[in-house]
Amino acid sequence: MEVIEEALRLTEKNEPFVMVTVTTTRGSTPQKAGAQLLVRWDGSSAGTLGGGCIEGDIWCLAKEMLHKQ
Secondary structure, three states: OHHHHHHHHHHHOOOOEEEEEOOOOOOOOOOOOOOEEEEEOOOOEEEOOOOHHHHHHHHHHHHHHHHOO
């Protein structure tokens, strides 16, 4: 719920963010479907996708998306 609540708070303040949700997984993964990560404009985040290189890659893509606005 932390990620959803933060998304609502940022929406009310009209602040940009990217929210990522794991929809499916295969094999052994640190998180299962439903895991969420929210990346704010300043690069801080709420939630997790389980860490590691996947989360880092997603964080970088989210920052690119935010700065293209």
